[in-house]
Amino acid sequence: MAEITYREALNQALREEMARDDSVFLMGEEVAEYDGAYKVSKGLLDEFGEKRVVDSPISELGFAGLGVGAAMTGLRPVIEFMTFNFSILALDQVINSAAKMYYMSDGQISCPIVFRGPTGAALQLAAQHSQACETWYVHSPGLKLVTPATPADAKGLLKAAIRDNDPVAFMEGELLYNFKGEVPEDDDFVIPLGVADVKREGEDVTILTHGKMVHVALQAATKLEKDGVHAEVVDLRSLRPLDVDTILASVKKTNRAVYVEEGWSYVGVGAQIVSLIQEEAFDHLDAPLLRVTQADVPMPYAKNLERLAKPSADRVIAACNRVLYRN
Amino acid sequence: MSTDTETREEEAMTDETPPQDGGAADLNGIAPERALEILREMLLYRRFEEKAEEAYAIGKIGGFCHLHIGQEGAAAGSILPLRGDDYVISAYREHTQALAKGVRPRAVMAELFGRRDGSSGGKGGSMHIFDVEHRFMGGHGIVGAQVPLAAGFGWTIRYREGDQVVVCFMGDAAVNQGAFHEAMNMAAVWDLPVIFVVENNAYGMGTAFHRVSRTEIHEKASAYGIPTEVVNGQDVLETYRAFADMIAKVRDGGGPFFVDLHTYRFKGHSMSDPVSGTYRSKEEVEGKIESADPIRVLADRLKDAGHLTQKRLEEMDAEAREMSQDALEFADASPPPDPEALYTHVYAEINPNGRLFFDGLERPGFAR
Numbered sequence: 001m002a003e004i005t006y007r008e009a010l011n012q013a014l015r016e017e018m019a020r021d022d023s024v025f026l027m028g029e030e031v032a033e034y035d036g037a038y039k040v041s042k043g044l045l046d047e048f049g050e051k052r053v054v055d056s057p058i059s060e061l062g063f064a065g066l067g068v069g070a071a072m073t074g075l076r077p078v079i080e081f082m083t084f085n086f087s088i089l090a091l092d093q094v095i096n097s098a099a100k101m102y103y104m105s106d107g108q109i110s111c112p113i114v115f116r117g118p119t120g121a122a123l124q125l126a127a128q129h130s131q132a133c134e135t136w137y138v139h140s141p142g143l144k145l146v147t148p149a150t151p152a153d154a155k156g157l158l159k160a161a162i163r164d165n166d167p168v169a170f171m172e173g174e175l176l177y178n179f180k181g182e183v184p185e186d187d188d189f190v191i192p193l194g195v196a197d198v199k200r201e202g203e204d205v206t207i208l209t210h211g212k213m214v215h216v217a218l219q220a221a222t223k224l225e226k227d228g229v230h231a232e233v234v235d236l237r238s239l240r241p242l243d244v245d246t247i248l249a250s251v252k253k254t255n256r257a258v259y260v261e262e263g264w265s266y267v268g269v270g271a272q273i274v275s276l277i278q279e280e281a282f283d284h285l286d287a288p289l290l291r292v293t294q295a296d297v298p299m300p301y302a303k304n305l306e307r308l309a310k311p312s313a314d315r316v317i318a319a320c321n322r323v324l325y326r327n
Numbered sequence: 328m329s330t331d332t333e334t335r336e337e338e339a340m341t342d343e344t345p346p347q348d349g350g351a352a353d354l355n356g357i358a359p360e361r362a363l364e365i366l367r368e369m370l371l372y373r374r375f376e377e378k379a380e381e382a383y384a385i386g387k388i389g390g391f392c393h394l395h396i397g398q399e400g401a402a403a404g405s406i407l408p409l410r411g412d413d414y415v416i417s418a419y420r421e422h423t424q425a426l427a428k429g430v431r432p433r434a435v436m437a438e439l440f441g442r443r444d445g446s447s448g449g450k451g452g453s454m455h456i457f458d459v460e461h462r463f464m465g466g467h468g469i470v471g472a473q474v475p476l477a478a479g480f481g482w483t484i485r486y487r488e489g490d491q492v493v494v495c496f497m498g499d500a501a502v503n504q505g506a507f508h509e510a511m512n513m514a515a516v517w518d519l520p521v522i523f524v525v526e527n528n529a530y531g532m533g534t535a536f537h538r539v540s541r542t543e544i545h546e547k548a549s550a551y552g553i554p555t556e557v558v559n560g561q562d563v564l565e566t567y568r569a570f571a572d573m574i575a576k577v578r579d580g581g582g583p584f585f586v587d588l589h590t591y592r593f594k595g596h597s598m599s600d601p602v603s604g605t606y607r608s609k610e611e612v613e614g615k616i617e618s619a620d621p622i623r624v625l626a627d628r629l630k631d632a633g634h635l636t637q638k639r640l641e642e643m644d645a646e647a648r649e650m651s652q653d654a655l656e657f658a659d660a661s662p663p664p665d666p667e668a669l670y671t672h673v674y675a676e677i678n679p680n681g682r683l684f685f686d687g688l689e690r691p692g693f694a695r
Contacts, residue, residue: 025486051486057516062475062509069479072464073414075486092506096469097476103672105457105465106448110675141673141684165676194681241681272685279687 002185007177009151010040013158014078016187018048021076024162025052027063028080028117037082038118038177064090064115068097068167071113076162081117084133084171090115091136098167099142114161116170119147120212120262121299123175124306130299132263134210137169138239138272144168144193145239149214151181153237156191164193173212194241198250202230205320206250208273209260210236213311217260220316231320239269247273248281255286256323260316265293287323292316355568359634363643365407365563366629369399369622370647372423375432378651379422379439383598387659388439392453393420397593400621401526402427404558404566405494405588408574414480416464416473417496419454420526424496429461432654442661449664450672470531471497471504474523478510481519481583492577493521494570500531502547503539511585515551518582522573523548525585526560528592533606548585560590561619564628591615667691 004012018024025048026041032055035042045053056063060081067077081087087094098111121130138145144166148154154172161168183189199214200221207217214235221231234250236243251257257277259270270291277289295309321327354362376394383392395402398420406415406427415428425435430446438445439453446458447466455466464480467473477495484491501507502525514521525544529536536544545555558569566588573584593616595602603609629635670690674683684690 057509057512059509059513061506062478062513065472065475065506065510066479066482066513069476070482070486071479072476073480073483075483092469092472093475097467097472101465102675104447104451104455105459105672106446106450107672107675108447108457108459109464112675144674144678144683164678166674192678192680194678194683238681241678241683242685243680244682276685 001182003180004151004183005177006151006154006172006179006181007038007040009155009183010158010172011042011044012183013155013162014041014044015047017159017162018044018052020187023074024076024078025054026078026080027054027056027067029056029058029082031055031080036080038174040177041080060086060089061093065093065097067113068093068101068111071098071111071167072101072109076112078114078116078162081115083129083174084117084119085129085131087115087117087133088136094137094143094167094169095140099140102166103142110165111167112165113167114158114170115167116158117172118174119171120173121306121310124301124303126301127298132261132294134171134239134261134263134269135267138269142167144241145171146193146237147171147211147239148237149173149176149211149235151179152183153191153197153235155183156189157193157237159190160193163190168193171211176212191237193238194243195237196243196246197235197237198232198246199235200231200233202232203254204230204256205324206232206234206254206257207260207316207320208234208236208247208250208257210239210269211262213260213262216311216313217316219313220320223313223317224320229320229324229326244276244280247277251277251281252284255284258290258292258316258319258323260292260311262294262311264296265291266296268293287325290319290323292319353632354628355564357564357567359629359632362564362625362629363634365403365567366622366625366635367643367647368403368407368427369563369625370644371432371650372399372402372426373622374644374647374651375426375436375654376422378655379436380594380598382440382655388453389441390452391419392439392598393596394594394598395420395423397615397620398526398528398560398590399423400563400566400625401560401588401590404560404563405524405570405586408567408571409492409494412462413491413574414462414464414477414493415496416477416480416493417466418470418473418498418501419466419468420498421456421466421496422453425456425458425463425466428458428463430456430458430463432650433657434458436654436658437661440658440661441663442658443664444657444661448668450668471501471506473497474501474507474510477521477523478514478519481514481521482517484520485517490578491520492574494524495521496524496526498531499525499527499529499536499544500534501525502544508547511548511551511553514583515553520577520583522570522577522584522586523553525587526590527587528590530592530596530606532596532600535606544587545585553583553585555585555587557587557589560588561621561624563621563625591619
């Protein structure tokens with residue numbers, strides 16, 4: 001095991017998969033000569049050349065579509081969006097082309113493509129650069145969605161996403177790129193899609209979450225511990241496929257759950273999880289299921305307003321106390 | 328003649344060399360035998376679409392159905408010069424383009440009927456004909472969205488150092504979409520082996536092109552540094568000649584090309600739309616049918632050059648009608664998709680861990 005950053009873990013995954021399979025190539029804005037806007041692709045141009053590490057024009061719809069066309073004809077593109085905020089321009093190609101191609105062609109044409117980049121808010125980037133895009137991607141059958149929170153998960157899941165035969169959206173966190181953690185040094189360290197990870201065990205309440213919010217949940221759990229509350233933190237890691245068994249097992253153990261996500265509440269990821277739990281574990285619940293989400297407003301710029309808009313450890317703690325009927 | 332397309336396909340693949348004699352000089356350098364094959368193809372497209380029209384009228388075909396009648400020369404002239412391993416991708420007026428690329432009439436008609444033996448197993452319908460074996464890559468319903476996909480096919484060809492060519496069709500309305508412009512730019516920057524073809528029938532549904540653009544279609548491509556040609560799609564031999572030459576250049580590493588292929592739609596935008604009315608007059612349509620029917624234009628040229636008699640034309644037409652009738656009967660007899668097909672082919676890989684479907688419905692095992 002080596003301690004590396006989330007950014008380095010992604011870089012390793014890309015390097016290893018490109019070395020392993022010559023049909024894998026990386027395309028996006030500033031990925032080659034500039035080494036990536038967030039330096040995730042650092043050194044890859046030197047190693048693999050301009051055929052496989054490609055600077056695109058600023059044409060999200062265009063290069064996403066080009067990637068889908070390349071995937072339809074046998075390559076395995078990794079398309080980097082500088083942030084998923086910009087991928088909204090490309091959603092037609094993601095949803096109408098990538099997600100539906102296999103079905104419309106009755107299984108004749110698959111689309112093994114990865115769309116990756118950071119999602120959600122960073123710091124004071126304001127409304128258009130600070131949104132969590134999970135719901136748009138997870139809504140459509142035909143797509144898969146992965147949201148790693150740690151360096152190990154980033155590496156293992158990106159390798160799995162590149163090897164998967166379907167279109168996979170791979171959402172990173174801008175504020176996670178410098179986050180350090182232990183990562184196995186094995187070229188075949190692959191974490192299968194659809195396996196959640198219990199990041200912290202507990203028996204009093206389950207905090208379900210994904211992506212960057214895993215760290216907010218863990219902070220909340222640490223503080224709750226001081227109060228004698230043992231919270232379990234379940235990192236879903238993959239939102240489609242979804243590890244329903246792990247979710248239900250935890251809820252059946254604690255009988256209470258809170259979902260934490262960066263996105264908006266209305267028809268958010270948590271709404272789906274809450275629906276699923278009440279359908280499949282209703283008799284095990286001792287309290288209503290609560291969600292902690294972004295405020296239902298576009299992200300403001302001012303520091304104090306931004307802080308109010310984002311989910312925080314304090315809000316997670318408050319939600320946990322409510323489902324525990326504690327004051 | 329075979330009732331299906333096995334023989335047709337072989338003929339279409341025959342390498343065509345313009346002979347110095349035999350009257351080819353009068354036929355844009357195309358051998359008379361090849362010109363007759365092209366005529367036979369176009370007769371099939373016409374009769375096939377007429378059968379689809381009949382079937383739609385009695386409810387055998389549902390949804391949207393966009394006919395290609397009047398534009399047969401555009402399909403035959405641009406697709407028949409291609410090789411079997413070249414790619415074609417199109418929008419939603421694509422039935423005859425699929426036929427031209429070698430997809431069996433039975434498979435296309437069964438798809439229009441939404442039946443099990445359709446080219447997409449009944450899941451795609453009129454707008455989503457796919458046949459990978461013949462490298463017919465759809466059938467796309469969002470105006471202009473197929474253009475970046477075509478650039479992607481070109482990317483793969485270049486990446487693999489192949490010599491295939493991509494022909495990407497779109498309607499004239501597609502040139503106002505962002506996807507078109509982004510894809511044209513990338514194709515030019517990366518020298519992709521794609522021929523972008525605007526089937527310019529002058530109307531995007533009911534909007535005349537000049538009402539929505541200050542510039543001509545070919546000027547838009549020129550802006551990206553892509554060589555352009557304006558071709559009369561109602562004269563199939565002119566079209567065939569232009570494409571045969573262009574395909575050779577692209578195959579040879581000549582980069583992308585762009586064609587403003589002038590044509591005319593004799594029917595409404597789709598089966599639900601009027602042929603004429605507020606946006607174009609009955610007289611205009613009748614005048615075009617009279618003067619610019621691509622099948623008549625070719626038949627007249629062949630007759631004038633002494634390569635075709637009225638009797639032979641009628642025999643060829645009877646064969647086309649027979650083949651279309653066969654496709655219709657085949658489609659009608661084909662069963663609907665199995666109910667389990669609802670769940671198949673959503674994902675190419677069903678991950679063993681985790682749940683992929685959230686509708687709460689029972690699924691037939693690991694539905695692929």
